Amino acid sequence: MPDALLADTQAEALHNILAQHVGLEGPLLPILHAVQEEFDHIPAAAVPVIADHLNIGRAEVHGVVSFYHDFRDLPAGRHVVKICRAEACQAMGVNQMADDALQKLGLEWHGTSKDGAVTIEPVYCLGLCASGPAAMVDDTLHGRLTAEKLETLLAEASA
Known part of the structure; x- marks a missing residue:
């Protein structure tokens, strides 16, 4: 059973x-x-x-x-960082930012850092199209991301 x-x-x-x-x-x-x-x-x-x-x-x-991307088959890290992958954010350069973030963390999408601090996930719209690129850390939205802002968010989530 x-x-x-x-x-x-x-x-x-x-x-x-x-x-x-x-x-x-x-x-x-x-x-x-x-x-x-x-x-x-x-x-x-x-x-x-x-x-x-x-x-x-x-x-x-x-x-x-x-x-459904909100369901996961493994537990998430202490903080979940969702990066918008929709067209409006792509047009504002999110793909390169996301690729750089994944490489820096040594993760693939849906991956969790070895210390269990951060899980990084793609989402396909956070509703901040006019303020893209956008991400959400836990339940907090962040718009007008730059590579530096994203790096700061990831560092804070990893701490």
């Missing part, structure tokens, strides 16, 4: 989440958001439990998790 792959406390928390969503129409996304909030990611062992509970295929659950 997939529950056996979850720690007892994780299995209990997952079952509580599932119980809170009984009777909700279209519950998969709300369940996934609640699971991620509880565990800081969607544990692989939770996917079959969720699928069985909703009477859907594991592939469907996995497909939703992998489609």
Whole structure:
């Protein structure tokens, strides 16, 4: 049984989440958001439990998790830095800034620094198109980024 792959406390928390969503129409996304909030990611062992509970295929659950960039399958770092990759920010030079930041951190997109301080993720619009390039550190938006501003944000997140 997939529950056996979850720690007892994780299995209990997952079952509580599932119980809170009984009777909700279209519950998969709300369940996934609640699971991620509880565990800081969607544990692989939770996917079959969720699928069985909703009477859907594991592939469907996995497909939703992998489609939406806000869901992650590994815990994030203490700080999450999201860099806008939308066209308006690209037109303002974000691609080079992002490439430089990833190289400096020694990470790929969705990677977490070895010390667990920073996870860096691409997003495809932060709604600051007129103030691009833009990034979000945890829940704080930052517009009109320069390479120096981004480097400062990353240094502060890494501290």
